[in-house]
């Protein structure tokens with residue numbers, strides 16, 4: 001039977017560690033503040049924002065939120081970001097994506113100060129990751145590295161295949177695995193013979209956004225499988241990009257959905273926020 005990589009348990013351990021760090025900083029008179037901006041009321045975004053606030057409360061990070069109407073002009077959002085960039089009491093700024101169609105996402109991401117960009121989406125932070133310099137790393141891939149390390153999965157020298165090349169998961173994931181000395185292959189929608197490439201993976205990280213796409217035919221016996229996808233199946237149950245029931249018997253370790261990668265993302269956001277205060281205040 002495969003080892004279940006339990007993101008719920010691991011994220012709770014990290015949250016408790018972060019809570020202690022925040023208590024220590026507070027005893028030195030330092031208070032960490034995260035600002036979350038939501039434009040419009042996309043229901044999924046509202047759930048994510050509420051979860052982020054809950055995590056902040058647990059850890060002891062002060063959170064402030066701006067819930068702006070759907071029709072907010074881009075200029076108004078950019079001015080709010082400028083104001084928060086200049087506010088020394090704000091350490092992290094996060095603008096919940098997706099934004100309404102009339103707002104240029106790239107312009108918004110680029111406007112957040114790289115020192116407060118706790119999502120790790122600003123080109124300066126992306127570039128820093130690329131050349132191995134200090135900066136904020138996108139939270140989902142950073143969380144996956146924590147999951148692997150804390151589950152004693154060896155990374156160095158192993159072949160890691162990543163399915164997906166998005167800016168927030170696939171590409172930063174590839175950079176982080178390289179940093180950990182894995183041999184990395186990145187696959188995407190134009191990759192030929194995906195199955196054959198996946199079957200060469202010691203560690204397979206799936207972020208393709210296709211429910212239950214990856215079956216045991218894609219898995220080398222004993223591989224470690226990390227499932228980033230989140231979907232609702234026909235019976236409205238949460239599932240990932242990996243067909244868990246089919247794959248679990250042939251791999252050595254696997255993340256479930258829910259309770260695998262998901263809980264780690266918010267955890268890493270909290271960590272970035274604390275780092276923002278430690279590094280730059």
Ligand code: NAD
Nearest residue numbers: 140164165166169188189207208209228229230261262265
């Ligand atoms: P995306 O849609 O931006 O990227 C999907 C990637 O998969 C693309 O690079 C595409 O080329 C590749 N792809 C699609 N079909 C393919 C195929 N048939 N063969 C090979 N590659 C293929 O998605 P994303 O933002 O990277 O997210 C991926 C999944 O992870 C989604 O289900 C998303 O909901 C989920 N997600 C979860 C978390 C979390 O915290 N657990 C965070 C971010 C994203």
